[in-house]
Amino acid sequence: MFIEAEHFIWLSTFFITLEVLGMIAAIHALFTVRTSQGAVAWAVSLVFMPVLTLIPYLIFGRNKFSAYIKARRQVDMEMHSVTQSTNWRSWIKEVVKDNPDQRYASIQAFYQLTGMPLLANNKINLLINGHETFSALFAALRKAEKVVLMEFFIVNDDRLGRELQHELIQCAKRGVSVYFLYDRVGSIRLPKRYVNELKNAGVNVASFSTRASFINRFQWNFRCHRKITIIDGAVAFVGGLNVGVEYLGEKPPLSPWRDTHIELQGAIVTCLQETFAEDWYWANRTLPELLFQTHFPDEGVACISIPSGPADDQETCALFFIEALNSATKRIWITSPYFVPDEAVWSALRLAVLRGVDVRILLPSRKDHLFVYLASVLYSVEAVRMGIKIFNYTEGFVHQKVVLVDDDVAAIGSANLDNRSFRLNFEVMVLTISESFNKEVEDMLIKDFAASTEKTLEDAHKYPYYYRFGLGIARLLGPIL
Template identity: 50%
Template structure:
């Protein structure tokens, strides 16, 4: 009798799991943004509800439509009222970028990012964590008016303490400090850390999808941007977060390979404006900057010599899938080569098709990815994409020394992009990202030299990585790829 009672309870739980799975699958079909994602969730929820219903609460459940509409309207209103003045006076339809990339590419990129190409900039690469944070801390130390800091991950370790001490020291001098961190990326940041900053006069806020409270059941739509701006004169953008692992302090993944850039010139105003949008969403207040509101970059002479840059912010509230379309356009713009470095190779179909077509028309297509893993599901899925890419003529390299985290794109010998966006669906559709594209042969040559050193530290894979894998590993790759829409 007792056994029958237990079996009845077990049967009821199994039936309940399947009912919940079907309900969740219907929700996924109605509200998931892409057909691929809807299929992946619906099949897994119906077939394996015991394993997927709970993850769906965290990864798939959202009030996305209302959130996207609210964020989009707010951004459009802010851009109409508060955008940098030089956006109104500069015609980005001609000039040097058009000569190098073509009128149609320039037009599509400016419309895609909602910002113009700006001349008169200086950009330098910062290779790895020591160079990056030395430059950032030096710039903060020289700050006179204000400092903007925004990171996806902030840790209260040795590097985090160095940053905190530097900000507190400048706040004590009367410099205004604005500090924005992602509430999920920095979920383990101690309250004592942010409290110490606030007590020292730093304006600190978490970025959350829902402004009223941090929704722990919504881990999508995170702010993955890394931005530092000092006095409107210099800006830092790239792949580094704040943690000792970005200095190579995490032995399983060290030495850590990453790239940041330092930007000086009119493009700083564009980078700063991206932060203003995020800050306004998080706080419903505009940060207070001295006139000119967007720093000395707004007074630069548009006709002055220097690098031409466009800042391309992207996020889940965009009218178009900005990040994915940027990669497609960059790949299609290449005539000789397109080199991409990314820690995660999980492209959507549009980007993957653009890569294969570029290889077929004779473009030197190379992608540099890690040989070490930090996320096992993403790593297994990327193996299958790498195999399919190699079969189409794309050259895939794995970086040997340590974990590769940089996000860099080199287009022919004329343009290079550095930012926070990975070659995966999470960056394409689920995260807020920022990319700076520089059209300048000198800078492109500098990036080429940097990437050549990386390729020399890598090995090229062939079809054997997949063919010679054991059967269980091949199954794992295919199962992992089912989750590619949310990886």
């Protein structure tokens, strides 16, 4: 009896302490989390479920972890100060798109947010799925002569990862300056051997981490989710694909893998160089070697690069989706592996439907992250009730990040339709204004819709009680997923 009583006292003390710590963390969340929805989600879960949420909050929840936002802004200012001596944007006046059309006028919002101009006459090539993307990327690497800039969120040491490593080493052996940036958390399984082999071959390697300390380094927020490759300052690759055989569709149960990248030439490449330089400077406190083109195509597609991240003065990524939804007059089709909108994006979706806009969202039918998937299911059921057409891709896992607006606007990049992309990760989208490219993207998405099933109101009644309970919990945690 004495032992049982002693255990009871210890357990009681443990749970009371945990509850007190949960309440303290909840108060902290109310004052520090960036959005009201996120603050409420954390506070409620910390008070009522501290056993499940206290440690995740310490890892994921502290948006202002070690004054990161202030530090990143300071470093970006330092980098731009360093570049004042270069002809960073001497080319802009020659290629800025000048058009009185209302569609172009709305792009001014993105210019104000990012400082990136709308640039004319870019060539763009739509790359569907991993084999097209990496075939084109490796072919471009083999032609590299001076500089390669590359960053990925996930790099795996598998067949594709080793092929990429080989191509980068071959570039370095030819005398090409290679800068390779990977996210420390996204590529947590990447062995030190892989990195050392690159360094020994002369490749400049850096990892994107939150801060230098051991704990901060593995902070889950503020990840570099961008996928950018720039070759000789002339060719760029941007999109949703990371480096691993799963992105080639060779890793069940998510295979085949459905994703999209784009290949770009023109002045837009220099803007993407600027984004890479900011990330590299943050990780390494040095500038990579940069090449600025002076001759551009005489015709092509108008593009604007929209980089976003938690250090922005405004919530650029969320505002991008809101502006896209608000500007749509005919249709807006969105593909994303995750669908966890905040209240502002949710309201914009609702208003678009009320205006008679054809709103479609393409989502996976398979899950890679359980709680995000459950939250996406719940939001998709409510979206169907609102009149939004929800499609679940059935031929594999859909990971592409594509937005199609009316007959002339398309955007492709790394941003998902969730809070992590809106506010916690560094992302980049390339928005294009072109009826011909819009038609290419439309044709691609029509094929994706044909390989999907449309969700109906009857689907809401198919879920068992325990599943609906899980959906409710997932919605509660939605703002922090």
